[in-house]
Amino acid sequence: MSLTFWKRSILLLFVLFIFWGCERNSSGPQPEGGSFVALQLVYGHPGGGAFDLTRRLAGVPPAPGRRSQSFPGLAKNNAAAAIDRAEVVFYDIGVDTATLYQNLQDPAIQQQVYELTLQTDPATFEEWIQYGASLLDVITRNRSRIERRADLAISQDRARGEFRLQEGYKAALLGFFESGQFVYLGDSEFFEATPEDTAYVTVYMYFTGPIGVSIQSPQDSFSTTERVVFVYGAAVGSGDLSGLTGVMVINDSISQQIAIDSAGFFNTAAILPRRTNTIEVTVIDSLSANVRASDMVTVFFTGNFPALRATLSWDGFGDLDLHMLNPAGQECYFLNPSIGGMVLDVDNMAGFGPENISVVSQVTGVYTVFVENFSGTTGLTATVKIFRYNQLSGHEELIDEQTHLFATPDPWDVGQYPL
Incomplete structure (x- = not known):
């Protein structure tokens, strides 16, 4: 899973979800001057990926349904790569939840949070720590601070740490190395540190284990007259597959991210630019890019190439729409999928793409390409690639590639292309 995803996750968890449990018992441990916090690494739950703060009394079992078994080895089902260091950072929020909620209703603060997420692209753990501090400064009006940071002890199958925090509302960030x-x-929801009981932090992580990939359709050496083939198959692993990232590459050069569901299945479309085409799908484990698997098929195209085509893909869930105007001003898009010699081959409404418009009957003049953000989803980065048929080589050639970040839902004017 990419770090861009995690930036959005932190924003959602820090800003939108304020959660705390307050099971208190005067007979529980009562350390002086703060709360005692114990951290323990356990195996993840489906759909997880952040570490989740839970509170319970010392000696009281977890709530029913809560996973608590440890995961052997910290090494993803005996994969070669292993987590050998973990560090936790605790933030003191500095305000109570009522004040925090009130701050989050302020349009000025909402705008500052939005601008911060667009301007910041952390890569190292130090950058993530500063990003979290800056985000909390905005939503607490500079009342928050970094209270403590420390390494966890990793031994056999667990990462452990015991820390004392001052009373108040907290959030935490966890980095694995x-x-x-x-x-x-990993990042926590907000929690309250009190002297009445012990706060337990449970870390949920993705572990896919050894993985494999199978492209089920099209089959290898498949031959078709259609410009578009639908590619579906599955990743196979021994653990939770919801943390996989998928990439499809055509002819070792045309790549795009694809969606993989929690069961490991993928279903996308590939546009064929040559007579002989290779389609490769690679899945990558979210915990380590070193854990990956691929499958490849060859597809033969025996139909007619379009004179010009535009292909749109993007990096997340949301509905972007590709549009093309021919020299006569006729517009091809999802409501006019076949008009003026242009054909919308693929209309993707879920996310990632691709969408493709082909000029199958050429009109001399300039073609205009633009993209509408139909779902209004901001934060998506879109890519449009323009291909033109080369009669001498007998296949399509990439003549332009443009990318665009949808910071607002406004349309994106990609460019104009003569035929």
Whole structure:
């Protein structure tokens, strides 16, 4: 899973979800001067990926349904790569939840949070720590601070740490390192530290284990007259598959991210630019880019190439729409999928793309390409690639590639292309 995803996750967890449990018992442990916090790494739950703060009394079992078993080895089902360091950072929020909620209703603060997420692209754990501090400064009006940071002790199958925090509302950030390299990020919901009981932090992580990939359709050496083939198949693993990232590459050069569901299945479309085409799908584990698997098929195209085509893809869930105007001003898009010699081959409404418009009957003049953000989803980065048929080579050639970040839902004017 990419770090861009985690930036959005932190924003959602820090800003939108304020959660705390307050099971209190005067007979529980009562450390002086703050709360005692114990951290323990356990195996993840489906759909997880952040670490989740829970509160319970010392000696009281977890709530029914809560996973508590440890995961052997911290090494993803005996994969070669292993987590060998974990660091936690605790933030003191500095305000109570009522004040925090009131601050979050302020349009000025909402705008500052939005601008911060657009301007910040953390990569190292130090950058993530500063990003979290800056975000909390905005929503607490500079009342928050970094209270404590420390390494956890990793021994056999667990990462452990015991820390004392001052009373008040907190949030935490956790970084995992593999051979000295920062590879995974976790973040907590807000929690209340009180002297009445012990706060337990449970870390949920993705572990896919050894993985494999199978492209089920099209089959290898498939031949077709259609410009578009639908590609579906599955990733196979021994653990939770919801943390996988998928990439499809055509002819070793045309790549795009694809969606993989929690069961490991993928279903997308590939546009064929040559007579002989290779389609490769690679899945990558969210915890380590070193854990990946691929499958490849060859597809033969025996139909007619379009004179010009535009292909749109993007990096997340949301509905972007590709539009093309021919020299006569006729517009091809999802409501006019076949008009003026242009054909919308693929209309993707869920996310990632692709969408494709082909000029199958050429009109001399300039073609205009633009993209509408139909769902109004901001934060998506879109890519449009323009291909033109080369009669001498007998296949399509990439003549332009443009990218655009949808910071607002406004349309994106990609460019004009003569035929």
